[in-house]
Amino acid sequence: MKKMLALLVTLGALLGVSTAQEPVTIGVNLELSGRFATIGTSTLQGIETALEERATVDGRPIELSICDNQTTPEGSINCAARFVDEGVVGVLGSISTTMSIAAANPLQEAGVIMISTSSTNPATTQIGDHIFRMAYTDDFQGKVAARHAVNELGAERAIVFRQQDDDYSFGLAGFFADEFEALGGETITLDFVANTVDFSAQINDARGFDADVIYYSGFCAEGASLMPQLRQQGFDQQILGADASDDSQCPTGGGEAFDGYLLTGFGGPEVLSGDAAARAEDFASLFDVVFPDAPDFNGFTLAGADSFNVLVQAIDDADSTDGDAVLEALQNLEGYPGVSGEITYAGTDGTPADRTIAFFQYAVPGEDGSEWSKASLFGVGTGE
Amino acid sequence: MPGERPITRNALLTLGVVAVVALLLAWVQGAGGAKLNDTLALFAIWGIAALSLNLINGTTGILSLGHHGFMLIGGYVTALLILPDSARQQISSSARSAMTPFTLGLSVESWFAALGLEALTTPGTLWVRFVVALFIGGLVAMLFGLIVGIPSLRLKGDYLAIVTFGFGEIIRLTASTSLFAPFTNGALGYAGVPSDFGKSLGWTFALLGITLFVLTKLKFSSHGRALQAIREDEIAAEAMGVSLARHKVMAFTISAFFAGIAGGLWVSYLSAARLDFFLFFLTFFFLVAISVGGTGSYTGVLMGTAVVVFVQQYGDPLERTYPLETWFAILGALVLAAGLGGAAFRRRKRLRPVWHPLTILLAGIGAVVLAVALLFPDAAAFDGTFQAFGMRRILLAVLLITIMALRPEGIMSRAEFSWAWLLRERRAEPSDDERAQDAWLTNPDLNRAGAAAADGAAGSAAGSAADGAAGAADPVEPYDYASDHPSAQGDPLPRALLDDDGPGAHPLLERGTKPRDVQRHGVAGDPDFHPDAPDDGASGDADDDGGDAGGGATDDGDEGRT
Numbered sequence: 001m002k003k004m005l006a007l008l009v010t011l012g013a014l015l016g017v018s019t020a021q022e023p024v025t026i027g028v029n030l031e032l033s034g035r036f037a038t039i040g041t042s043t044l045q046g047i048e049t050a051l052e053e054r055a056t057v058d059g060r061p062i063e064l065s066i067c068d069n070q071t072t073p074e075g076s077i078n079c080a081a082r083f084v085d086e087g088v089v090g091v092l093g094s095i096s097t098t099m100s101i102a103a104a105n106p107l108q109e110a111g112v113i114m115i116s117t118s119s120t121n122p123a124t125t126q127i128g129d130h131i132f133r134m135a136y137t138d139d140f141q142g143k144v145a146a147r148h149a150v151n152e153l154g155a156e157r158a159i160v161f162r163q164q165d166d167d168y169s170f171g172l173a174g175f176f177a178d179e180f181e182a183l184g185g186e187t188i189t190l191d192f193v194a195n196t197v198d199f200s201a202q203i204n205d206a207r208g209f210d211a212d213v214i215y216y217s218g219f220c221a222e223g224a225s226l227m228p229q230l231r232q233q234g235f236d237q238q239i240l241g242a243d244a245s246d247d248s249q250c251p252t253g254g255g256e257a258f259d260g261y262l263l264t265g266f267g268g269p270e271v272l273s274g275d276a277a278a279r280a281e282d283f284a285s286l287f288d289v290v291f292p293d294a295p296d297f298n299g300f301t302l303a304g305a306d307s308f309n310v311l312v313q314a315i316d317d318a319d320s321t322d323g324d325a326v327l328e329a330l331q332n333l334e335g336y337p338g339v340s341g342e343i344t345y346a347g348t349d350g351t352p353a354d355r356t357i358a359f360f361q362y363a364v365p366g367e368d369g370s371e372w373s374k375a376s377l378f379g380v381g382t383g384e
Numbered sequence: 385m386p387g388e389r390p391i392t393r394n395a396l397l398t399l400g401v402v403a404v405v406a407l408l409l410a411w412v413q414g415a416g417g418a419k420l421n422d423t424l425a426l427f428a429i430w431g432i433a434a435l436s437l438n439l440i441n442g443t444t445g446i447l448s449l450g451h452h453g454f455m456l457i458g459g460y461v462t463a464l465l466i467l468p469d470s471a472r473q474q475i476s477s478s479a480r481s482a483m484t485p486f487t488l489g490l491s492v493e494s495w496f497a498a499l500g501l502e503a504l505t506t507p508g509t510l511w512v513r514f515v516v517a518l519f520i521g522g523l524v525a526m527l528f529g530l531i532v533g534i535p536s537l538r539l540k541g542d543y544l545a546i547v548t549f550g551f552g553e554i555i556r557l558t559a560s561t562s563l564f565a566p567f568t569n570g571a572l573g574y575a576g577v578p579s580d581f582g583k584s585l586g587w588t589f590a591l592l593g594i595t596l597f598v599l600t601k602l603k604f605s606s607h608g609r610a611l612q613a614i615r616e617d618e619i620a621a622e623a624m625g626v627s628l629a630r631h632k633v634m635a636f637t638i639s640a641f642f643a644g645i646a647g648g649l650w651v652s653y654l655s656a657a658r659l660d661f662f663l664f665f666l667t668f669f670f671l672v673a674i675s676v677g678g679t680g681s682y683t684g685v686l687m688g689t690a691v692v693v694f695v696q697q698y699g700d701p702l703e704r705t706y707p708l709e710t711w712f713a714i715l716g717a718l719v720l721a722a723g724l725g726g727a728a729f730r731r732r733k734r735l736r737p738v739w740h741p742l743t744i745l746l747a748g749i750g751a752v753v754l755a756v757a758l759l760f761p762d763a764a765a766f767d768g769t770f771q772a773f774g775m776r777r778i779l780l781a782v783l784l785i786t787i788m789a790l791r792p793e794g795i796m797s798r799a800e801f802s803w804a805w806l807l808r809e810r811r812a813e814p815s816d817d818e819r820a821q822d823a824w825l826t827n828p829d830l831n832r833a834g835a836a837a838a839d840g841a842a843g844s845a846a847g848s849a850a851d852g853a854a855g856a857a858d859p860v861e862p863y864d865y866a867s868d869h870p871s872a873q874g875d876p877l878p879r880a881l882l883d884d885d886g887p888g889a890h891p892l893l894e895r896g897t898k899p900r901d902v903q904r905h906g907v908a909g910d911p912d913f914h915p916d917a918p919d920d921g922a923s924g925d926a927d928d929d930g931g932d933a934g935g936g937a938t939d940d941g942d943e944g945r946t
Contacts, residue, residue, distance in 0.1 A: 033774035068703055068773040070696075073654050073661050074426055078697045081418035098660050101575050105655035106418065109579075123575045126474055139479070163571075165560045165659045170571035174480045193557055194660075 023063040024321055026311060027083035027091040027112075029103055034071030035194075035221065038249050039095050042296045043117050046304030047092060049287045050339075057315050069094055073102040084110040089321045090311045095300065097121040097167055104131045111323050113314075113330060115307040118243070118300060121167055125350035130327060132350040134303045134310075134343075135243075135266070136357060138168065142175025144357050144380050145215065145240050145264050150183040153238055155212035157186045161202065161226065163218040164191035172217040172242055180215075192218070197225045203233050213237055219244045224253030231257045238262065248295040251362050251372035258372070259364040266299025266340050267358035271379030276341050283339040298374075299340075306338040310345075341381075356381050394803045402593070409585040421585065422653075423697040428588035429649045431689045432595045434670040435682055436642035441671070442680035442798075443603055444635040445615030447545040449667055450532060450552025451643055456559060456662040457528050458521035458644025460568055463577045463657035465492045465517035466510070471576030475569060482565035482572075492516050514581050514652075522644035528555065529640025533633035540618070552667065560659055573658035582653030591649065595642050600682050600800065602638070611635055615680070672780075676787050677794050684796025691783065699776025709757045709766040716754030723747025729790065 028047060031040035047064065055062060065086055067079035076099040083091050084106065090113035094100050100119040107114045108128035116124055118135040125131050149155045158180050162173030177187040188209045190202040214230070214237050216223055223245060230239075241250075241263035251258045269280030283305060287297055311326075313336055318325035336343045344353040359377040366373030412420055433455060440448040464487070472488050475481045492513040496504040504512050532551045536544050559568045581587045602608045610631050613621035622628050651657040669692050677688025723746030731738045757766070787795070799805070814822065824830050 033777070037773070067700060070774070070777070072665070073658075075696070077422055077654065078419065078426075081422040082700070084418040098658055101656045101658070102654050105579055106422075106583075110418070121572070122478065123474065123572070127575065165557065165571055167571040167573065167658070170560075171480050178479075191561075193560075 021060065023061045024057055024315065025063045025065050025086060025088045026308070027079070027086070027088040028064050028066045029069055029076060029079040029083070029091055029093040029099070030066070030117075031071040031095050031099060032066075032068035036071050036095055036219075038220075038247055038296070039118075039244075039300050040068075040071075042247075042294075042298055042300040043093065043095055043304035045287070045291050045294055046301035047308045049283065049290050049301070050305035050308040052290055053283070053286060054309070054312055057312050058319060062312065069099050069103075071096075071099065073098060076100075076102040077106060079103060080106045080112075083107070084112060088112065089315060089323070089326060090115065092304070092307045092311065093117055095119070097124055100124050101127065104128070107131070113311070113323065113327055115311060117303040117307050121171065129331070129350075132310075132330065132345060134307045134340075134352065136355040137351055138171045139175045140355070141242055141264055141357060142172050142217075143179045145242065146176045146179035146183065146185075148262075148359065149213045149215070149240060150180060150185055153213055155180075155185065155238075157209065157211045158188075158213045158215055159206050159209060159211040159237075160187050160189045160215045161218060162189060162191060163194060163222065165193050166218070168244065169217045169219070173215070176215050176217065192222060192226075194222070196222050199226050199229050202226075203229060203235070206235070207233075211237055214239045216241045216245065220247045220249035220253060223250055227254045227257035227261070240264075243299050246298040246300065246360065248372075251364050251374075252295075256364050258362045261362045262377075263360050263362075264357050265360055266302045267356035267379040268297075268299075268302065268340075268376055270376035271356060271358040272341055275337060276339075279337060280339045302340040306340050306343060309338055310336055310343055354381060390803075397803050405589070409589055413585045419697070422583060423693060424585055425583050425588045425653060426697065427690055427693045428585070428592040429582065429646055429653055430669065430673070430693060431592050431686050432588075432649070433643055433646035433666070434673040434685050434689045435592075435595050435599055436639045436646065437667070437670045438674050438680065438682060438685045439599055439602070439611075439639040439642075440635050441674055442678075442685070443608065443615065444611045444632065446536065446632065446635070447541070447548075448636075448639075449545050449549035449664070449671075450555070451639075451670060452662045452664055452666040453552035453555035454525045454529060454640040454643035455647030455650060455666065456555055456659075457647065458518075458525040459647030459651040459662065460521075460559065460657050461524045461644070462514075462517045462521035462648030463574050463651045464490055464567065465520060466514055466578060467491065467574055468576060468578065471574060474576070475572075475574065478572070480570075480572060482562065482570045484566045487566045492520075510578060510580065511587075514578070518581075518645055518648040521648040522641045525644025525647065526637045526641040529637040529643075530633060532640070533636030536636065537629050537632060549664075552664065556659060556662055568657075568659075571659060573656060575656045577651050577655050577657060579652055579655040582649045582651070582655075588649055588653075591645060595645070596682055596686070599638075599642070603682065603800075607631065607634065612680075672784060675794055676784060678796035678798060679794060680798040681794070681796040681800055683801035684794055684799075687795050692780065695776055695780045695783065699779055702775040702779060703771065703773050705769050705771035707761075707766065707769050709761040709763075711770050712753055712766065713757035716750050716752070716757055718750070720747055720750025720754055723750055 028044065030044055031037060032044065033040075044066065051062060051064060065083065065088060067082055069075035069079050076094055079094075080091070080103040091103070091107060092115055094103060094116065095118050097116075097119040100114075100116040101121075101124055104114055104116075104124060104127045108130045111130060113130050113132070115132045115134060117133075119133055120135050120138045120141065122137055125133055149158060158177075160173045160177050163169035173189060177189060180187050188206070188211075190205055192199060192202055214235065216226065216239060218226075223241070227239065227250075239261050241261060243263070243265040245261070245263045246265040250261070269277050269284055272280050280302070283302075284297060287294070287301065310330065310333060314326050314330040314333060315321060317329040317333075320326070331345055333343065333345045341356045342354055347353070356379045358379040361375050361377055362372060363375065364372045409424070412424060433451060437448065437451045440446050472491075475483055476485075476488055493505050496502075496513070503509065532548060536547060539547055558564055560571050562570075603612075610621065610626040611634075613624065613626050614628060614631060618628060647662075650661065654661055670689075673688035673692045674685050675688070676691055677686065678684030723743045726740070726743040726746065727738055730740060730743065756763070760766075791797075
């Protein structure tokens with residue numbers, strides 16, 4: 001009798017009957033320590049909040065396999081290999097293009113879906129059909145910022161600070177400068193490298209150029225040093241930043257130099273309209289419950305949450321965890337109501353078709369006596 | 385007497401191990417899982433880089449901090465030369481690309497096509513193109529090694545370290561400027577480098593084996609001994625006829641060549657070439673591997689690399705969420721182990737008291753914490769969980785501190801692995817030191833008493849004294865430790881300190897004197913002078929050897945017999 005029972009159970013397992021309660025595992029490859037740890041933590045918190053919202057798919061619990069790539073390429077490859085061994089359905093992350101590209105190749109070869117949360121380099125999704133992203137690409141962000149500077153701020157001359165050894169910053173600065181010049185403006189590009197703390201050389205170069213606006217395409221690690229030095233040297237122009245500045249490291253590290261700092265980033269509930277705004281609002285209040293002490297609720301949080309949402313939706317649509325079925329569902333995803341607006345992968349190379357970018361402004365110190373605050377101004381859609 | 389050395393046996397053993405390793409690697413590549421495969425490939429690639437850095441840092445004794453720069457050059461050259469056409473088209477269609485048609489046309493494939501070697505342009509012969517690209521990458525890196533090596537001739541120590549660090553950073557930063565952007569594609573780099581080689585255990589381990597073979601052969605060649613002489617004392621080495629300039633530059637160029645090879649495999653492993661794949665962190669990890677494994681020992685460096693790579697890649701269970709009592713239990717166990725380890729260490733070093741108050745304190749605290757965590761896991765203090773990313777780096781740092789505290793010279797020190805060591809063999813022939821000693825002891829011009837004894841005992845020729853292990857057959861009395869022992873009982877120092885490894889292990893300690901004294905006094909032609917002559921007095925000799933109490937004590941014992 002016992003033997004019969006064991007046989008039945010084995011048969012059941014083989015037929016997939018007993019897998020109803022077996023968890024669905026999703027890999028998370030993020031920069032949780034090292035240079036981009038703050039951004040990685042924001043993204044992870046977004047994913048975990050989305051998991052709170054939607055803990056099961058097809059009646060099976062969802063499990064995250066979190067892997068810290070330490071902001072190193074070999075760490076990212078190691079995470080990818082671990083996910084291949086674990087047989088995850090898909091991988092979320094990573095944030096930066098460097099780590100994303102390192103992980104994308106082995107995942108593409110193994111046929112595992114990967115959704116990079118905020119890699120903005122076009123090369124990432126060109127690696128293969130299994131690679132998706134949640135963010136817009138650099139050219140869109142750079143153009144939006146340049147148009148705003150020329151049309152709204154009335155700027156004619158811009159200083160562009162770019163991190164010469166980082167492709168995100170390098171590419172973005174180029175797209176901004178191209179658009180700014182196409183609109184009749186004049187630019188000067190000043191380079192710095194990672195971990196620069198003293199910007200006196202660049203500031204001296206900037207002195208001779210009578211600019212109306214300053215565009216900063218780098219990260220907060222360097223921005224927190226650059227902005228106070230610019231202000232001290234008498235540069236009081238409007239400073240525009242990109243989504244890498246959407247990080248509490250900037251206003252806490254740079255202090256009052258960030259007062260009035262404008263930046264572009266993933267749109268939140270304030271700039272979305274209709275259903276999308278309501279969803280984002282709900283998500284934001286859930287986030288406050290799950291992570292009451294989190295320093296950041298920003299574009300990276302939303303990107304993390306939505307990368308999770310679309311993958312789970314694709315599993316749901318496919319009614320299976322089979323890689324090919326999920327991939328097909330993801331490639332045909334159209335108008336998914338995400339917390340950062342509607343997401344469509346159908347007919348794209350893995351970059352969502354319609355994204356809303358928003359302008360934010362820092363206030364240091366914040367309005368209600370807080371250390372700093374970030375106000376959402378208005379949104380611009382990819383189609384506009 | 386080279387015929388007595390078991391060369392054939394060693395070669396057979398080595399071949400056998402190579403075959404077993406090859407079989408294991410083949411199995412891992414087939415069925416061992418992606419993570420193990422990638423970790424082993426990373427070990428091999430970093431192993432090549434760490435070995436080549438060890439040629440400069442360990443063998444030649446120059447602190448070089450620019451290794452990531454050489455890797456970058458080798459990596460970018462290799463990547464550019466084997467980049468597939470599809471990736472080239474993507475680059476040329478990109479709005480931000482800085483590459484020109486000329487630099488985009490640099491490819492081994494097009495060279496082969498131009499030479500009419502159509503057979504070598506097929507996908508099946510990619511490995512030929514890769515080997516050619518890798519070799520060219522190594523050569524270009526070698527050229528830069530020459531450029532770094534030449535200014536280093538006038539510098540030493542910290543100054544040279546700064547120069548090499550500067551060069552490493554200059555290489556990385558100029559690669560992103562508009563001057564070199566046509567070759568490196570600036571900050572954007574290349575994507576789509578074939579990963580068939582950097583992730584293949586066959587290729588990476590074959591190249592690691594070649595590197596290990598070449599560098600160990602070099603170390604024990606006359607050039608290698610010259611490099612080691614430079615490490616020990618530059619002035620003395622130069623005085624002995626070692627050309628400092630030639631040898632330092634040679635060390636830099638050979639090291640840069642292998643670093644370039646490692647860089648080529650590294651871009652293949654990462655399937656892309658980007659500037660932030662070549663940060664100073666790489667050099668830092670290699671330095672850690674060298675320090676842990678033993679500065680100057682190639683086999684040791686491989687062990688150090690293994691420690692660094694495996695902690696990094698397999699440390700992720702440390703970063704999961706565990707209840708606090710588990711953490712405290714681990715912490716308690718570690719502190720307890722530190723206390724017990726300290727006591728064991730003191731016991732081995734024969735320090736008294738074995739149970740130093742500090743070891744008791746550590747072991748006590750550790751035992752209490754462990755016991756509390758195990759017995760009362762529900763206590764209020766253990767409410768909650770703890771989890772932190774970055775724990776493996778902390779573990780790596782703790783390991784590093786422990787190894788450096790207990791064994792500052794690293795796991796292997798300067799020694800290399802050898803079969804004789806593994807099989808605990810003793811040499812059948814005397815070492816150079818022993819020969820020199822025998823020569824002195826049996827030379828009547830230098831050692832009247834000893835030589836007279838030798839003459840009386842046997843008619844054997846001076847200098848052919850037997851080996852240290854068979855002390856009984858030795859014509860000079862004080863060689864025999866056993867008969868020497870009773871007279872040593874009155875020694876001021878306990879003999880127990882000296883007989884760590886039993887008789888025969890330390891011929892220098894047992895033979896009563898050291899050839900160094902002879903060299904120091906330099907009196908080979910003066911028959912009346914003898915450092916150990918009875919009228920000279922034992923105290924005088926002890927003063928000479930102030931630093932070496934063991935030798936002095938043995939001298940006293942011998943003095944009593946003559």
